[in-house]
Amino acid sequence: MLDIIIAIVAGLVFGVVAGLLPGLHPNNTIPIILGLTSFLSPLQASVLLISTGVSNIFVNFIPSVLLGAPEDSNVLGVLPGHRLLLEGKGFEAIKLSVMGAFFGMMFSIAVLPLFALFISTVYEFIRPNVHYILIPIVIYMIAKEKGYGKVFAILTFFLSGLLGILVLDYSDAMLFPLLSGLFGMPTLLISITSKTSLPKKFEDTDITMKNKDLIKASVIGSLSGIIAGLLPGLGAAQSTALTQQVFKENDGRKFLVSIGAVASSDLIYSIMALYLIGNPRSGIAVAVSTLMEVGFNEVLLFLSIILAVSGISVVITLKMTKFCLQIMRKVDYQMLCASTMALIFIMIFIFSGLIGLIVSIIAMCIGLIPNYTNVRRTHSMGCLLLPTILWFAAIRLI
Numbered sequence: 001m002l003d004i005i006i007a008i009v010a011g012l013v014f015g016v017v018a019g020l021l022p023g024l025h026p027n028n029t030i031p032i033i034l035g036l037t038s039f040l041s042p043l044q045a046s047v048l049l050i051s052t053g054v055s056n057i058f059v060n061f062i063p064s065v066l067l068g069a070p071e072d073s074n075v076l077g078v079l080p081g082h083r084l085l086l087e088g089k090g091f092e093a094i095k096l097s098v099m100g101a102f103f104g105m106m107f108s109i110a111v112l113p114l115f116a117l118f119i120s121t122v123y124e125f126i127r128p129n130v131h132y133i134l135i136p137i138v139i140y141m142i143a144k145e146k147g148y149g150k151v152f153a154i155l156t157f158f159l160s161g162l163l164g165i166l167v168l169d170y171s172d173a174m175l176f177p178l179l180s181g182l183f184g185m186p187t188l189l190i191s192i193t194s195k196t197s198l199p200k201k202f203e204d205t206d207i208t209m210k211n212k213d214l215i216k217a218s219v220i221g222s223l224s225g226i227i228a229g230l231l232p233g234l235g236a237a238q239s240t241a242l243t244q245q246v247f248k249e250n251d252g253r254k255f256l257v258s259i260g261a262v263a264s265s266d267l268i269y270s271i272m273a274l275y276l277i278g279n280p281r282s283g284i285a286v287a288v289s290t291l292m293e294v295g296f297n298e299v300l301l302f303l304s305i306i307l308a309v310s311g312i313s314v315v316i317t318l319k320m321t322k323f324c325l326q327i328m329r330k331v332d333y334q335m336l337c338a339s340t341m342a343l344i345f346i347m348i349f350i351f352s353g354l355i356g357l358i359v360s361i362i363a364m365c366i367g368l369i370p371n372y373t374n375v376r377r378t379h380s381m382g383c384l385l386l387p388t389i390l391w392f393a394a395i396r397l398i
Contacts, residue, residue: 003041003044004043004044004047004305006044007040007044007045007047007048007051008047008048008051008305008308008309009051010048010051011047011048011049011050011051011052011053011054011055011309012051012052012055012309012312012313012316014033014048014051014052014055014056015051015052015053015054015055015056015057015059015313016055016056016059016316016320018052018056018059018060019055019056019057019058019059019060019062019063020059020060020062020063021063021347030049030283030284030287033045033048033049033052033287034287034290034291042291042292043292043298045291046287046288046291046292046298046302047301047302047305049284049287049288050271050284050288050302050305050306050309051305051309052284053267053282053284054264054267054305054306054309054310054313055309055312055313055316057101057260057263057264057267057313058098058101058102058310058313058314058316058317059313059316059317059320061081061094061097061098061101061260061317062094062317062320062321062324063340064081064097065081065082065084065085065090065093065094065097066085066090066094066321066324066325066328067188067336067337067340080093080252080253080255080256081093081094081097081256082187083252084252084253084256085198086198086199087199088198088199090321090325090328091318091321091322091325092207092208092253093256094317094318094321095207095318095321096207096209096253096256096257096260097256097257097259097260098260098314098317098318099207099214099218099257099260099314100214100217100218100221100256100257100258100259100260100261100264101260101261101263101264101310102260102264102310102311102314103214103215103218103222103257103261104218104221104222104225104260104261104262104263104264104265105264105265105268105306105307105310106307107218107219107222107261107265108222108225108226108264108265108268108269109268109303109306109307111226112268112272112303115226115269115276116276119276119277120276120277123277128392129392130388130392131388131389131390131392131393134385134388134389134392135389138157138382138385138389141153141157141376141378141379142154142157142379144376145375145376149373149374149375152369152370152373152375153375153376153379155369156366156369156370156375156379156380156382157379157380157382157385157386158382158386159366159369159382160182160363160366160367160379160380160381160382160383160386161382161383161385161386161387162386163178163359163362163363163366163383164178164382164383164384164386164387165386165387165390165397167359168383168384168387169387170355171352173351173352173356174352174355174356174359176347176348176351176352176356177348177352177356177357177359177360177363178359178360178363178383179363179383180344180348180360180363181359181360181361181362181363181364181366181367182363182364182366182367182380182383183367183377183380184344185341185344185360185363185364185367186364186367186368186371187371188337188338188340188341188344189341189364189368190368190371191333191334191337192334192337192338192341195334197333198328198329198333207253208253209253209254209257213254214257216254217254217255217257217258217261218257218258218260218261219261220258220261221257221258221259221260221261221262221265222261222262222264222265223265224258224261224262224265225261225262225263225264225265225266225267225268225269226265226266226269228262228266228269228270264310266282267282267284267306268303268306270282270284270285271284271285271288271302272299273285274288274289274294275294275295275296275298275299344360345357345360348360363383366380367380
């Protein structure tokens, strides 16, 4: 039992570090953890991996909201989170995402027995027809824009989509520079050039949402994350883009809640897919599958660990958020944004090389289009949606 507790604590530390540093994904820790298998039992290593992934989900909301440096599962949360930050409500923005992730965990686990009954049948039916689901959704996304906004929406979708096809076909390592350029860097660049300043006082307020709205947004996000966790070709980022279509323009708080729920439920079901359909659906799940067989007893243990780590991560994230906000009050915000942008470029160069830098700059130029034409930034998710549609439709452009 002590060895499991040690693995959980080590995973918490790994997840916190990976969550705070832009570009450092839990998948980057997998080779390190697998390299320790001579010192760890397969169960210890698996627990360490899962604990890392869970804690990372929560802590990553801090740089996503405060610095505009998101991971793939919450790239679309940058704008509503950043907007609340500039209103002095950065703590609320992060707490909304954290609560969404926690409620998403609980809902996903609660409905797991129900999904286990028919998921194999649904999986086999939906799997070959994903593109027929995505195409109408993309058309609806574009149709929601007004006037010439439709033109800019189409332009953004296809430019980002073509870039996604080119770079993701080249290497999966290009995902970080691609998404950072499309979503994080435009926000940072605009903050620098427009001389954006933070309020002198941050409100340490509670969530200003009704409980029913919080639960509703969590359920919507959870269902999207469950789909992402089970279906091939669909990830948390694509599900987040689809989830945004449910909410109105001014529903930023609900959207932040749903983003958290998408990320947490996607993680759970990508791991549970090992048991439900015999198919790992994430880097962590693949690593676990190489370490051990996952049966019913292991599922119960993993779910217990996920719940425990989630509860601890909520406390850690909210405490760290308050500390980070205190520091941010004392620094120049333009300098902070410039430093963050420089750090992202450095991390891109480390993990993706010179080509990654070029990709991020091109992506940033595309990502600025929605910002200056007032269309939804969801259209930049064409970088993942278009390749997914073409893949399921068995169409290859290159």
